[in-house]
Every structure is written in structure tokens, then in C-alpha cells.
Amino acid sequence: MTTGKFYHTTPIKKVVYFVYPVILVALWLGSSSLNMAFAQSKVTISGTVRAGDSGENLIGVAVQIPALQTGTSTNTYGFYSLSVTPGTYTVVYSYVGYQTLRREVAVTQNTKLNIELPASTQELGEVSIEAGSLEEKLKTSQMSVDQLTTREAKLLPALFGEVDILKTLQLKPGVQSGGEGSAGLYVRGGGPDQNLFLLDEATVYNASHLFGFFSIFNSDAVRSVDLYKGGFPAQFGGRLSSVVDVKLKEGNNKRFSASGGLGLIASRLTLEGPIKKNKGSFIISGRRTYVDVFTNLVNKVNEDDPAYNPIPGYYFYDLNAKVNYDLGQNDRLYLSGYLGDDLIGFRNSGFNFDFNWGNRAGTLRWNHIFNPKLFANTSFTASSYRYNITNSLEGFSFNLTSNIKDLSFKSDFDYVPGNAHTFKFGVQAVQHTFDVGRLKAGSEDNTIAFSSGSTFTGVEYGAYAADDYNPSPNFTLNYGLRFSGFTNGKSNFNGLEPRISARYALSENTSLKGSYTRMMQYIHLVASSGASLPTDIWYPSNKTVRPQRSQQVALGISHLAGKGKYLISNEVYYKRMQNQVDFRNGAQLFVNNNLDQEFLFGRGRSYGNEIYVEKKEGRTTGWVGYTLSWTYRQFAEINEGRWFPNRYDRRHDISVVAIHQFRPRLHLTGTWVYGTGNAFSVPVSRIILQGQTGNNESFVPIYTERNAYRQAAYHRLDLGMVYKLRPKRGESDLTFSVYNAYNRRNPYFVYFEQLKDDADKLTIGFRGRQVSLFPVIPSVTYNFKF
Amino acid sequence: MRIRLTKYSLFWSLLTLSVLPYGCNMEKNFEVDLPVMAPQLVAECYLEPGKPYRLTLTESTNYLAAPDIPLVKEATVVIFYQGRPDTLRYAPFYDKFSRKYYTHASITKMQGKPGDTYRLEITDKQGRKLTGTTTVLPVVPLDTVEYTYNDRKKAFLVAKFFDPGNTANYYFFSVQRDSVNNRAEIDYTADDQISNGRASAFGTGYDFEKDDTVFVSLYHLEKPYYEFFNSVEGARDANGNPFAQPATVISTVQGGYGVFTNLVYDQKMIILK
Known part of the structure; x- marks a missing residue:
């Protein structure tokens, strides 16, 4: 023990x-x-x-x-x-x-x-x-935070016209995407497992649809998002690298309204209105893709063709709902929920395959004002993520599922004894249940029956106190401490997480800032690749798999220029990470009752400099960000124990975002991004093997140094236009987007190809090939509100 | 009205344009300078009961080198059984029956019983030395092979067997059509983690038709060979799969790359009625 x-x-x-x-x-x-x-x-x-x-x-x-x-x-x-x-x-x-x-x-x-x-x-x-x-x-003393509203995201050009608030966050310095078109976030050298996604305070465990190409956050339902990259406030814990705090709209308590949009791949509809005017409101918002509608039609047309292989049907949907009600002068109650799934189905002459995955999240929240100085927010949340694969043939069936379920209680207090102090303190407890690799397979007559899987439970807890202390107009100090822990009955872990940030005003328009944070992460993502896949599962700490830890120091300077129109900031950060997780060569991650044995443990470090210039008012708004960074990992069993760059180690990363109000009803927008190519591994040599059965010779690549090569640089220009129409009733607009406007062939991945002789199909040579994913993609979306 | 027409024209034009790019070629060449690595010995040897010793010895090459077969001519290849050495003669040939190339062979046939161990030792004039051992496993018999047709008159196969419960077992399952020397229609490996000591089965998809002659084989593998097989698959998969991590080949031999193992299997021939 x-x-x-x-x-x-x-x-x-x-x-x-x-x-x-x-x-x-x-x-x-x-x-x-x-x-x-x-x-x-x-x-x-x-x-x-x-x-x-x-x-x-x-x-x-x-x-x-x-x-x-x-x-x-x-x-x-x-x-x-x-x-x-x-x-x-x-x-x-x-x-x-x-x-x-x-x-x-x-x-x-x-x-x-x-x-x-x-x-x-x-x-x-x-x-x-x-x-x-x-x-x-x-x-503010808070640093390393990016804030974004849906309004802002909706003006920017988007892939297939699908506005995605996480992809907009990727345009901020210090945040890398998971690859072309991906909604994944890699924050200051952290992995995709090290981001805490909160949807109205409920944890979301897999924030993406369609293998990571879209996030689960429906832009019509989301009001704003805060991304903390460092300087984490003490109320947040549980992940090493970032907190993505997504807040849903509350619904209009003045009047009923409906809004929505018709896009190339999905449509949206949102209804909101008062439950009782000025007392309470509701909002319900849904989104669904409809590619499957077309593929089903194609399958129907070809159903009599025996040589035709039907296209699997795929769609995803999101449903958000929220109500809130004033119980009096000092009390307000909120209830919000999220339901979203991806569904792939394939049926063909006795073969039935279904692959579904999705999140559920619900929050019951109570705001109470005890007195003019003391405010409390108490919430109960429930959330889950699960994937389920079923496959059946005549007389045989196969079912594999994994899930994580949380029940959580949290109470946060704001105490403002005077203008110099704002105290925050609170407690949190989360009951986790992990069902890992639960398999049932066999024949209907039960002569063949397999089963496997493990269930783990654990309680993660935390208590914190922090003070935002303003002793003078020139100096602000936010200091706090979080105590966190995890227990599963056999193993107990806990730790102290100090959080400090400070700001000193050099002048009215210039501030120096600094922060130090320590973070603990008690649950781990078992992921078979660097991408966000639905089969990635969460796994608790135990006596073999220890909690991940990180420490981050950041220093910055901010300057308000151009009569307050521009904010120029520069931040330097250094982050150390312990007990980083990877998996041994050939690890069996799907059905394995001894998953502990597949983990590898190492450490990481990342450091960099982020420059950010932002303009928020005027006819032209936007920002420019530049990040210079390094990210490395070290595992005894990988790369012969030498440090190697992380796949998303990106030396240079530039984002330019501009929104211009050309006319009162016309906005033109553009974004341009540039990033050093991803690090990747190249097979430096090859061997030839024939295998145990004949006629099967092949060249097998031999990889040595991990991530020693770089793909070509990534750069892309997106253009957008929002044209407000003049309908007889309500509002509407047409939003045009051109993704990858100059049709850059950005690398998605590279591989080595065998060149074969046309006549006898013998291999005559080898060459490297680069595969791109998205060419120029124009799209149009019709949005309405009435 | 003019404006409205323009708007709708623009809408449909964009809709059409959004589909067109998928006809574009999204691949192109990329250049990379690879470091020169010292060639390492690569051995591939599968001992089969009742069959003579045969081995293929090559060496690793730079990935972008010309696709010649890099033979190692001046090497001494010895297989030891019960302490007795048997030197394999260098005589490259192509076996039309097994459709495989071999570089070294002996007339000695494998006679080992379950539990017996064979040892391989290869040395060459450059001072390289490759070694490996393999222990003969017992055959795990196939009990039955069944097939079921769907409404399109395609059949899937299910091969049932009983997994021995006292050891961790590793399997290679394959189905070949018409001849045991044809490339497998389907093959895969599995361990017995979820079926240890119980009735078990391997199956196929709806891949077969009436009158097909199929050879269903169940190989009982050593753990090192099972890991080698899967690591080779992983290494192949890493070249071209954007989601895969680079995988290292886990050889069953030391001092180079490759495999030295024995193949014990049960096989059934079925003609689908």
C-alpha cells in the first residue's frame, strides 16, 4: 500500500x-x-x-x-x-x-x-x-490567459464554415494545433491529455468530434471561453498544462428568440426565452451534421448492385440545454446539460458494425449572496465519456466499450472584506469511475465466450484559498495554495500546489508580471497516438502509475500603446514536467487487464517566449502573436534514453488575425498562420523480410532517432466575409469562408514510397512523399435570428 | 432583384467550388538526407518439424538505397541442436514450392520435440555476430472449422480450439485459398489473455464462396516471435499512418535484426459446400 x-x-x-x-x-x-x-x-x-x-x-x-x-x-x-x-x-x-x-x-x-x-x-x-x-x-495580476467570445469566433473564417471556438484559441500564442484541421490543443509543450476542459464547470473528457476535426462546443450555445496557459488560479486543478473554461449562454430572459444556421456539413438551431420575464430563462441549442443523409441516398441507389460496397453512415450531433431562475434577491439557480455523440454504422448482408462515442455533462449550480461581501457558488456536476464498438455476424457478436464517469461537488466562495483584498476559497471532490477495455465476445450458443475489462474507482479532492491583494495602485499580488489528492482505497496521493502571480506597474501604461504555479494530474489518457481518437481512454493513478506533476514560471511585460488602443505583451515561460506518460513499443491498449505494464514514465521540459499585440476597438480589430518555443521529452525506453523533441515542438509560430468593418453591414476577416514543421521520425535504414509464409517479402523500416526530422513549414491564409442581410423580420447574414486561400499544400504526414516498375511490378527505388489534407476550401453559411 | 440573383449565384458557385478541390492531387515528393548507418546482419529462419534447416541472411541498408538484395556471402551460419553444431552452406536459391528465397541451407531436418531448444550463431569476416535461440512448442490442435453463408452467398469461417490453461500462449491464425503457399487471405496474431484455459475461436469476414478450397492454420508461437511479428507490423504501419507512433523492430535475435523461431501448427483443409 x-x-x-x-x-x-x-x-x-x-x-x-x-x-x-x-x-x-x-x-x-x-x-x-x-x-x-x-x-x-x-x-x-x-x-x-x-x-x-x-x-x-x-x-x-x-x-x-x-x-x-x-x-x-x-x-x-x-x-x-x-x-x-x-x-x-x-x-x-x-x-x-x-x-x-x-x-x-x-x-x-x-x-x-x-x-x-x-x-x-x-x-x-x-x-x-x-x-x-x-x-x-x-x-490584472493574472497572466498567461486568453479570453474569447463566440461573437469574435463567429466573425473569423472557418473550415467548412463550422465555427469552432477551440480552433480560434489555436490562433493565440503558446497554443499549437494537433495538425491540419484538428481542434486539439497543445499548450506550452503540454500534451492533449493535460488540458482540463470545463463546460459550465463539468469536466469534458473528449472535446472533439470526427477524430479531432471539430470540437464539441457548439458556437451557438457557447458564450465565452477562458484559456489558462499558466498562472493558474487556485480554484483550478487536475491537469498540468491548461484549463479551458467554457461558459454556456444563459438564455434571454427578456424575450423569445430563435437563431440558427445552415452550413455545408451541419445545421444549427437555438431557441431561448424567458421562463418568467426578468426572473428566469432557458436556452436549448442543437447541431447535427448531415453527410450521412447523402451517403444513405447513394447506398439506396446502389443497393441492387452486388459489387457495390455501401459507404458507412456517419454523423455527429450536440445538444445543449440550460435554464436559470432567480429564487430571490440573493439566490440564483442554474441547470445545464450537454449531450453529444458521434455515430458510425455499417450494415451489409449479415455484417453489422456500430461505433459510437460521446460525452454527457450536467451541472446544477446555485449562486448565493450571503452578504455584500460574501458570494458563494456551489455546484454538483456529472459527466461521462464512453465509446462503444459492436460488431455482429451470424451467430457471433463482439462488444468493446470503455468509459469514465464523474460525480462532483464543488463549493467556491468570494469574500471581499475591502477593496485591497478579494479572497477566494473552496473545496471540491470528484468521484471517478473508470471502465477500461470492457469486452464481451462470443457465439450465441455460448460455446465460445470471451470477456475482459477492469473497473476502477477513485476520489479526487482539493481545497484551496487565494487572495487577490492590491496594497497599492501599482502593485497587485495574487497568492494562493491548493491542496489536492487522489485515493482509490489502496493508493493515496496528495500534494500542495502553490499559485502566485504578481503585477507591478512601471507606469500608467506598463506593467511587469510574474507567476509561479505547481500542478498535479491524477488521471492519465491512454492514447495510442498523438491525435485525438475516440478510443483514447482515461486511467487512474495507482501504485505503478504515479501522478503527473509540473512546475511553471512565467515572466512578462505588458504595455498599453496608441492611447489605449493596443496592448503589447511579452511573456517568457519555463515548464518542467515529471511522470510524463508514454507507452511501450507495441503496447496493447484496447483489451488488456494489465494495462499498468504498458506505461512508460519520463519527464518533459518546455520553454519559450510569446509576443502578443492586440487591438480590441475601432473598425479594425484583431491580434498578432509570435511564439518562439522548445519542447522536449525524455524516457529511458525511448530514443535510448536521450531527450527528444515532442512531435509538436514548434520553434516559430505566428498568428495574424484581422477583422475589419468595411461597411456597417459588411465585415471582412482574415487569419494567417505560420509554424515550423512538426518533428517526425524517419526510418534511416531498412531490412527485407519474407515472413513465415512465402510470396510475402517486404521492406521493413528501421527507426532510430525519435522526431529528429522536420516537416516543411506550415502556413495558411484564411479569408472571410460576413454580410448582414435585411430580412423582413429578425436578422440574418451570409458568412463566406475561404480556408487555405492560396492553396498551400501543407504537410499532414510524410512517408516513404516504393517505386515499382510498370511492367513487372518490381521495386526499382524509394522516394519520400508528403501528403496534404485540405486544399483551398470555400464555404458559405446562412445564419438567422428572429 | 439583381442583388438577390448575385447572392444566390455566389452561394451556388461557392458550394460547387467547395467540392471541386477534392479532385486535387494532395501528394508531392519531399527530399530528406538520411545519415549513413553501419549495415547490420539480418537473419530470417523458421524451423519446421520434418523440414531441412533453411535461412535467409542479408544486411540492413540505407532506406533510400537501391533496392538490391544485400547478401552476406562470407558468413558462417551454424545451428546447434542438443549441443551438436550443423553448419548451413551458402547457396542462394529460390524455392518454387514455398515461394521464398534462401541463402543458407542444410540437409538436416528438424526433429525437435516440444521443450527442445535450438541455437543459431552467425559470424562474418567483419566481426559481426548474430545469435538466437528457439524452443519447440507443442501443437495446439484445431477442433473444428465451421462456415456460415449470408444472403449474398458469401461465407465466413470460424475455427475453434481449446487454449491450454497452464501457460501464456500466442497464436498466428491464417487462411489461405487453394494452396498453403498462396498469400493468406487473412492472417493475424493474438494472445490468450481473455481466453486462457477455455474454448476459443478465430474467425474471418464474409470473404469466401461455395467451392472454395481453404487451408486454415493455427500456429502456436513463442512470445519473442509474437512480439517480433507485431513490432514488424507496427514499423510498417508507422510509415504512412499519420496516427501511428514510430515502432522499433523487436528482434528475437541478438547482434542484428531478424527472427529465429520454430513453427508448429495444426492445419485443416476445407472445401466449402
Whole structure:
């Protein structure tokens, strides 16, 4: 039995585990007591800020009192709290895309001010990128975070016209895609298993459809996404490299509306409206692809042709639903759910094959305002991912399935004793159930019967406390500590995860920032390749498979230029990763009751520099990002124990994104990306083998150095145009996209081909071949709302 | 009206254009400079009960080298059985019956019983030395071979056998049409992790028709050969599969690449009625 243990062997780790908590508590207690004494003569202005047109909570609204040179911003649930001495003040609420609102208020006691911000009346408002103003980004201690709204993503050109918020995130510095057309994320050298995807707080275990080409996040249902690449807030844990926090729309509590779109490969429909006006609302949104409709027709036409092999039917769908209701002045309840599947079916003369995979996620959330200084969010979530393969022939059947199921409880508190401190603390517990490689196969008469599979359970838990401390306008410190652990009854693991970030203002327009984070990951993805496949399964830590760990340090400088129109930032990061997972040569990952034996353990390191220039307002908005980075792994059993570059090690990565409002109803958009070619392995020599049966000779490649070669550089220009129509009722637009506008043949993979003589089919030579996936692809989507 | 027509024309034009690119050729050549690696010995030898020793000895070459067969002429190849050495003579030939090329052969026939061990030793004038051992396994008999037709008059086969429960077993299953020397219609390997000590079966798809003559073979493999076989498949698959990881060939021999094993099998011939 493995007992709970802290990983502390070096002096540095001793500082982390023992000295840091002591400093943290002393700092917290000292500053809090001072603050409380000071706060006794103060009163509080608090409330929520919502959108005037829909009633949805607005996140990150700047709430300022210019006369006092103080301010705050709304939290994830639209709540804010400011402490002031009694008096009369003008409170200013501002948020990009909405009208700035000024409220004069005489404050003699704790005052509640719930605000509804009117949407901007200017056309400009429609192209403004809402997620966090540049000034706010400059002034927060939070670094290494990218924020995006669906509105922003919808303006950009997309592959097959399918707007994908994860693919838009790939345009941010420090984020690599998993390859041509892929929605996978590789953040600062981390693997695809090291991203925590949250959909309204519920974990999503496989965030992609169609073998990774599309994400599960329906752009009509999603409101915004925050991607944390480093400097992780203490409330997040469980993955090493990123947190992708996706928030769904809440539904319009003012009026009913319907919106949707018709695209080349899928259509969408969303209905939303009030349950009771200004009290509660609902939203239900669905998306489905329809390639199978055409393939079924083709199969039907050819069904009498005995030589015809039917095309397997394939489609995916997503269904999001959410309701919320105000239970009173201080309570609000939310219930949201997600259901999505990919389905492949093939039936032909006694042969029946089905392959389905998908996610389920549900969240019940309760917001409660205890008092003007204390806000709580409590949630129960359930989520699952499973794949299921069934195959049957006359008298025989085969069924293979794997899944992971979570039940989770989480409670988070925001405590704002004064303007200098915002405390966050909370607890979380997740019950995991893993069904791994569950196989049933055999004959109907039961003379042949196979079965295998394992079920594991485990509880992952965490508790955290953090303080966003603003001792002066020039200095902000966010310090926190997370304690996390995992137990499966036989093995227990736990660890302390310090989180620190700070910002120091060199001038009104320039800030220095720094952060240090430590992360633990207790569950692992058993993946047979670098791509996101539906058969990838999750596996718990145990006495053989130890938790993954990482530490990351980041330093940055941000500068607001051009009278606040441009934010220029530069971040340098270094990340170390321990207990990294790979699999031994020829590992059997599908049906294996001893999966522990297939794991390899190693370490990783990545470092780089990210430059980012962003413009959020005006007729032309967008950003330019450049990343210079290195990513390596080391395993004793791979590459003879030498360090090797990760497949997605990308020395140079450039993204240029531009959105221009050409006319009030016409937006032109463009993105250009450039990346150093992926690292890949080349067979340096070959052997010839005939096999045990004759007439079967073949050349077998011999691989030596892992990922020692580079594919050609990747670059691509996408162009888009959004033209707003003038329907008699509601709104509509046509969105045109041209993916890969200059038809670049980007490498998807490379291989060596045997050249054969036309006459006798004998091999006469070898050559390298590069395969590309997508040429220029124009598409058009019709979107409507009424 | 003019604008509307333009819009719809544009819509349909884009729709058509979006399909057209799939006719484009999405492959092209790429150049790569490969390092020169020292050639290593490659041996391939499958001992079969009652058949003479035969071995193919070549060496590895640069991947992009000309596709000549790199023979190793001046090597000494010896197989030891019960301590007795048997030197195989260098005489490259093509066996029309097995449709295989051999470089070294002996008239000695394999007579080993289950549990007996054979040892291979190859040395050459460059000082290279390749060694390997193989232990004879017992035959796992096929109990029955059944077939079932679908509505298109295609049949699938099911071969049933009983897996010995006292050991970990590895199998190679193959079905050949018309002759045991034809390329297999279907073949694959499997272990007994989910069928240890129980009735088990291997099957095919709807690949066969009435009057087909099929040879169904169940080979009982040594673990090293099972791993070699799958690693070779993995290495082949890695060249051209964007989802595969580069796989290393796990040889059953030391000092080079290749396989030295014995093949014990049960075989049934069926004519589909």
C-alpha cells in the first residue's frame, strides 16, 4: 500500500511545502486583520451586472469610482463588491460592446446596485471584442490567459464554415494545433491529455468530434471561453498544462428568440426565452451534421448492385440545454446539460458494425449572496465519456466499450472584506469511475465466450484559498495554495500546489508580471497516438502509475500603446514536467487487464517566449502573436534514453488575425498562420523480410532517432466575409469562408514510397512523399435570428 | 432583384467550388538526407518439424538505397541442436514450392520435440555476430472449422480450439485459398489473455464462396516471435499512418535484426459446400 506522501526531497521543495504555506497564512492573517480594522468605518456597494438586451450575467465588467480612484470587476457570475466610506459617488460601469453607465449614488449604509448595461447602439459595438478590456488586462495580476467570445469566433473564417471556438484559441500564442484541421490543443509543450476542459464547470473528457476535426462546443450555445496557459488560479486543478473554461449562454430572459444556421456539413438551431420575464430563462441549442443523409441516398441507389460496397453512415450531433431562475434577491439557480455523440454504422448482408462515442455533462449550480461581501457558488456536476464498438455476424457478436464517469461537488466562495483584498476559497471532490477495455465476445450458443475489462474507482479532492491583494495602485499580488489528492482505497496521493502571480506597474501604461504555479494530474489518457481518437481512454493513478506533476514560471511585460488602443505583451515561460506518460513499443491498449505494464514514465521540459499585440476597438480589430518555443521529452525506453523533441515542438509560430468593418453591414476577416514543421521520425535504414509464409517479402523500416526530422513549414491564409442581410423580420447574414486561400499544400504526414516498375511490378527505388489534407476550401453559411 | 440573383449565384458557385478541390492531387515528393548507418546482419529462419534447416541472411541498408538484395556471402551460419553444431552452406536459391528465397541451407531436418531448444550463431569476416535461440512448442490442435453463408452467398469461417490453461500462449491464425503457399487471405496474431484455459475461436469476414478450397492454420508461437511479428507490423504501419507512433523492430535475435523461431501448427483443409 502506498501511503500519502509529499514529494519533498530537495531544499527548494521544502520551501514550497513548508515555508510557503507559513508565509501565505501570515500574509493573509496580517493583511486581513489590518484591513478589517480599517474596514470597520466603511460600507459596501455590491450587486450584479447583467446585459440589458438578454439579462445574462456579464463577466469582467469594470466597476469604478473615479473620485476615489478605486474599482473592481465582476466575477464569473456577474457579482461585484466595493467598499467605500459613506458619501455620494458616481459609479461607472463599463464593458466593451455595451454602453458605459454612470450611476450617482448616496451611500450611507451597505447598498445593493444591480445593473443592466444597455448594448452598444453603434454598429461598431458588434465587432468589438468583448472579452476583457485591454486596460483590465494590463492591470490584472493574472497572466498567461486568453479570453474569447463566440461573437469574435463567429466573425473569423472557418473550415467548412463550422465555427469552432477551440480552433480560434489555436490562433493565440503558446497554443499549437494537433495538425491540419484538428481542434486539439497543445499548450506550452503540454500534451492533449493535460488540458482540463470545463463546460459550465463539468469536466469534458473528449472535446472533439470526427477524430479531432471539430470540437464539441457548439458556437451557438457557447458564450465565452477562458484559456489558462499558466498562472493558474487556485480554484483550478487536475491537469498540468491548461484549463479551458467554457461558459454556456444563459438564455434571454427578456424575450423569445430563435437563431440558427445552415452550413455545408451541419445545421444549427437555438431557441431561448424567458421562463418568467426578468426572473428566469432557458436556452436549448442543437447541431447535427448531415453527410450521412447523402451517403444513405447513394447506398439506396446502389443497393441492387452486388459489387457495390455501401459507404458507412456517419454523423455527429450536440445538444445543449440550460435554464436559470432567480429564487430571490440573493439566490440564483442554474441547470445545464450537454449531450453529444458521434455515430458510425455499417450494415451489409449479415455484417453489422456500430461505433459510437460521446460525452454527457450536467451541472446544477446555485449562486448565493450571503452578504455584500460574501458570494458563494456551489455546484454538483456529472459527466461521462464512453465509446462503444459492436460488431455482429451470424451467430457471433463482439462488444468493446470503455468509459469514465464523474460525480462532483464543488463549493467556491468570494469574500471581499475591502477593496485591497478579494479572497477566494473552496473545496471540491470528484468521484471517478473508470471502465477500461470492457469486452464481451462470443457465439450465441455460448460455446465460445470471451470477456475482459477492469473497473476502477477513485476520489479526487482539493481545497484551496487565494487572495487577490492590491496594497497599492501599482502593485497587485495574487497568492494562493491548493491542496489536492487522489485515493482509490489502496493508493493515496496528495500534494500542495502553490499559485502566485504578481503585477507591478512601471507606469500608467506598463506593467511587469510574474507567476509561479505547481500542478498535479491524477488521471492519465491512454492514447495510442498523438491525435485525438475516440478510443483514447482515461486511467487512474495507482501504485505503478504515479501522478503527473509540473512546475511553471512565467515572466512578462505588458504595455498599453496608441492611447489605449493596443496592448503589447511579452511573456517568457519555463515548464518542467515529471511522470510524463508514454507507452511501450507495441503496447496493447484496447483489451488488456494489465494495462499498468504498458506505461512508460519520463519527464518533459518546455520553454519559450510569446509576443502578443492586440487591438480590441475601432473598425479594425484583431491580434498578432509570435511564439518562439522548445519542447522536449525524455524516457529511458525511448530514443535510448536521450531527450527528444515532442512531435509538436514548434520553434516559430505566428498568428495574424484581422477583422475589419468595411461597411456597417459588411465585415471582412482574415487569419494567417505560420509554424515550423512538426518533428517526425524517419526510418534511416531498412531490412527485407519474407515472413513465415512465402510470396510475402517486404521492406521493413528501421527507426532510430525519435522526431529528429522536420516537416516543411506550415502556413495558411484564411479569408472571410460576413454580410448582414435585411430580412423582413429578425436578422440574418451570409458568412463566406475561404480556408487555405492560396492553396498551400501543407504537410499532414510524410512517408516513404516504393517505386515499382510498370511492367513487372518490381521495386526499382524509394522516394519520400508528403501528403496534404485540405486544399483551398470555400464555404458559405446562412445564419438567422428572429 | 439583381442583388438577390448575385447572392444566390455566389452561394451556388461557392458550394460547387467547395467540392471541386477534392479532385486535387494532395501528394508531392519531399527530399530528406538520411545519415549513413553501419549495415547490420539480418537473419530470417523458421524451423519446421520434418523440414531441412533453411535461412535467409542479408544486411540492413540505407532506406533510400537501391533496392538490391544485400547478401552476406562470407558468413558462417551454424545451428546447434542438443549441443551438436550443423553448419548451413551458402547457396542462394529460390524455392518454387514455398515461394521464398534462401541463402543458407542444410540437409538436416528438424526433429525437435516440444521443450527442445535450438541455437543459431552467425559470424562474418567483419566481426559481426548474430545469435538466437528457439524452443519447440507443442501443437495446439484445431477442433473444428465451421462456415456460415449470408444472403449474398458469401461465407465466413470460424475455427475453434481449446487454449491450454497452464501457460501464456500466442497464436498466428491464417487462411489461405487453394494452396498453403498462396498469400493468406487473412492472417493475424493474438494472445490468450481473455481466453486462457477455455474454448476459443478465430474467425474471418464474409470473404469466401461455395467451392472454395481453404487451408486454415493455427500456429502456436513463442512470445519473442509474437512480439517480433507485431513490432514488424507496427514499423510498417508507422510509415504512412499519420496516427501511428514510430515502432522499433523487436528482434528475437541478438547482434542484428531478424527472427529465429520454430513453427508448429495444426492445419485443416476445407472445401466449402
